[in-house]
Amino acid sequence: MYIGELARLTGATPKALRHYETLGLLKGVRRAGVYRRYTQQDLAQVTLIRQAQSLGFRLAELLPILAGDDTDWAALRRHVADKRAQLHQEIARLQRLDAQLQSIDTEIIDCLQRA
Incomplete structure (x- = not known):
């Protein structure tokens, strides 16, 4: 799926999704030319990030937990x-x-x- 669909499914903005990727919260996002291609695992990761944020977690708190190879x-x-x-x-x-x-x-x- 492309960034617009992931944004629609998660309620995150495309800018936020690119920010998550820059921070390392979304790892190994594939590209199709200049377009980002997201997987179901990326969808689950963004859903987890958004849920954590809605519960009061800051991205800085999530980085050491979610930015590694495994959660x-x-x-x-x-x-x-x-x-x-x-x-x-x-x-x-x-x-x-x-x-x-x-x-x-x-x-x-x-x-x-x-x-």
Whole structure:
């Protein structure tokens, strides 16, 4: 498949796909003349990259895991665990913020009832 079809199937722009290739996240992209030819494996790789990005991973975090000859699944699991820990911390922070807002709202209701 050509770059336009890969872009359509993955939601990535052609510019992003060329960037992934430059970074080494897409390896061994074949050419047909001046056109890039992508495989089903490239489709799976871009899908994984896009999914990781949507979950908050930066390309710089993905490079050491996905840019080698084989995906380092153990390293990817560690990164996922780290992201989950960060997410849990953020959830706890937001819950504390919500509790503070609830407290302020309760105080406002008390003031309105006294008025």
